[in-house]
Amino acid sequence: MTAHGVSEPPPSLVTAEQRVIVELLQRAALAETQSQGPDLRVAFRITRYLIEGAIRSGLASAVIADALGVKPDTVRSRRGIDGLLGAEVFARLADITEGDIERWRAAGQIERLGPDLGGTIGYRASSLIAARMNLAASQNPQASHSRLLVARGPIVELDPLDA
DSSP states (O other), X not given: OOTTXXXXXXXXXXXXXXXXXXXXXHHXXXXXXXXXXXXXXXXXXXXXXXXXXHHHTTOOHHHHHXXXXXXXXXXXXXXXXXXXXXXXXXXXXXXXXXXXXXXXXXXXXXXXXXXXXTOOOBEEHHHHHHHHHHHHHHHOGGGOOXXXXXXXXXXXXXXXXXX
């Protein structure tokens, strides 16, 4: 475990972008295990959105499963919703500032949307993850061999848990 409560990324991960997203997912999963009551439902939803966002941004399901210590079927069952996340939630889990997110919005990398049925005004998880991966690449260009990332896949509007 690192100082932020996450495990070291699996050795198969070599890029800086992959490392930061694995750590983000691990922080979300840790927050989920530490939550109770209504907070557990919210934490579960956040992790679900982040899993889908990571997959849409190019992280393989098997890598996510390995990093979270779960079976690939678990990852497959948790994906599918590219939901909205508030800037404060993502900033906390991604170990960045809300100012970083505002700069991404101002630069046109991400778009603020909402509110969704749950009242969230925020950004698609996939867009936030793609922007975070780009930030990691720009901070450590020698360790990175990727290109500018753009989230892909159809946008699914709502999770039944949000209704």
